[in-house]
Amino acid sequence: MTYTYHNPTLIEFGKQKIESISTYIPKNAKVLFVYGGGSIKKNGVYEQVVKALENYEVLEFSGVEPNPTVETMNKAVKIVKEKNINFILAVGGGSVIDGCKYLAAASLYEGDAWDFLDGSAQPTEALPLGVILTLPATGSESNCGSVVSRKTTNEKRFFFSPKVFPMFAVLDPSVMSSLNDRQLANGLVDAFVHTCEQYITYPNESLLHDGYSETILKGLVSLANNWDKRDTYNWQENLMLLANQALNGFIGSGVPQDWATHMIGHELTAFYGLDHGRSLAVVQPQLLRVMFEDKKEKLLQMGQNVFNINDAQKSIEKIEELYHSLGVSTNLSDYGIDDKVVTNVTSALEKHGMTAIGENQNITLDKVEKILNLAIK
Template identity: 90%
Template sequence: MTYTYHNPTLIEFGKEKIKSIFNYIPKDAKVLFVYGGGSIKKNGVYEQVVKALEKYESFEFSGVEPNPTVETMNKAVKIVKEKNINFILAVGGGSVIDGCKYLAAASLYEGDAWDFLDGTTQPTEALPLGVVLTLPATGSESNCGSVVSRKTTNEKRFFFSPKVFPMFAVLDPSVMITLDDRQLSNGLIDAFVHTCEQYLTYPNDSLLHDGYSETILKGLITLANNWNKRDTYHWQENLMLLANQALNGFIGSGVPQDWATHMIGHELTAFYGLDHARSLAVVQPQLLRVMFEDKKEKLLQMGQNVFNIDDAQKTIEKIEELYHSLEVSTNLNDYEIDDKVVSNITNALEKHEMTAIGEKQNITLDKIEQILTLTMK
């Protein structure tokens, strides 16, 4: 194990923590308060944020969509530059947070900030960013990754930069009370696959990383098995914490990571608008089947330590059953696709130079074609 791990995001976890943002935003800051479609006006979050910002000069930007686009976020960049804003407050789930990471970096960049997404350059500076999390799923509230789309070209890309780590993140589970079943199941599946991407590879020497990943996976399975309690605070706080720990960077430090399910899933979302988590649920089981020989040792370990079974093949079935128990289909035919889906996805991956992905860089375009064909079983 050789790695450097640094996570500078301060976490405020628990009820009535939104008011604490006053302690972390500089008193002379000009704040842009960014949110999505307005659901925060139904669960009391909007009022709490407005009250916490009452002593600041603040502005609002709303309308960040699921799978945020540069077309939308560039409108916010314009406001930041016109109003000389120097602090970004993201209030929402992973989409709002990812969009605001792009915003924080793009606001101090003179060129076209899509450069960060296509790999032309890396951010050298960014505005400070704070987060109030409303939808647990992506872990974006305390990591340095951002996934943003470009509508005009059907592209969904990502960048990582230590410059866009949030300064702080407020995680108040009580704000989850108005989330619907689709949002909750998506969040649980997203966190589950995030953990698998850092765990379901090949054996490593880290007892802590494997044990920590298995604890997260078992916790998420417990929540799925107690789906009828999803409207309780206890259930919601556990999802919020598990999703945060699944992708705050630690469980992937010093161990092999996969992420091929995400690369394929991103293209499905870009072309067909599938919910991010549902694209993962479609791709992952078939990827595990196609790459079984590479992954069978960790699948067996997961079966033994997470599902209490002694069978690597059945572990894949158990994962699929988990998604079905949340009423999420793993069959691509159940979503709005066309007969060009295989060529669209493989051509896009080739264009983005993702022709050898996965922990061993051996998930090639022919294997991706195989995976996608199996998803339409």
């Protein structure tokens, strides 16, 4: 193992923590308060944020969509530049947070900030960013990754930069009470796949990383098995914490990582608007089947330590059963996806230079084709 791990995001976890943001935002800050479709006005979060910011100069920007687009976020960039905003507060789930990471970097960049997404430039500076998490799923509240789409070209791309780590993140599970079943299920699936991307690869020597990943996976399995308790604070508290730890950067440090499920899933979302969590659920089981020989040792380990079975193939079935138990289909046909999906996705991956992905760089376009054909059966 060789790695550098640094996570500068301060976490405020628990009830009534939203009021703590005034401790961390400089008193002379001019704040842009960014949120999504307005659900925060129905669950009390908006009022709590407004109260916490009562001594600040604040502007609001709403309407960040699921799978945030540069078209929307560039409108916010314009406001930041015109009004001399010097602090971004993202209030929402992964989409709002990812959009605000782009916003924080784009606001101090002279060119077209899509450069960060196509890899032609790296952020050299960004505005300070704080986060209030309302929907646990992506772990974006305490990592340095951002996934943003461009509607005009049906592209969904990502960038990583230490410049966009949030300064702080408030995780108050009580704000989850207004989330619907689809959002909770997507969040659980997202966290599960995030963990698998850093775990179901090939054997490594790190007892801690494997053990920690297995603890997260077992926790998520337990939540799925207790789906009927999803309205309780304890259930919601655990999902919020597990989703955070699944992608705060630690469990992937110094061990092989896959991420092919995400690369394929991103293209499904870009072309068809499929929920991120559901795009992962349709791809992952079929990818594990196609790449079984590469992954069978870790699938066996997962079976033994997470599902309490001694069968690598059955581990894949158990994963699929888990998603189905949450009402999440693993069949592309159930989402009305057309038969052009194979051509659309493989062509986009080729265009983006992703012709050999996965931990061994051997998930080639012909294998992606097999994966998608299995997923649309």
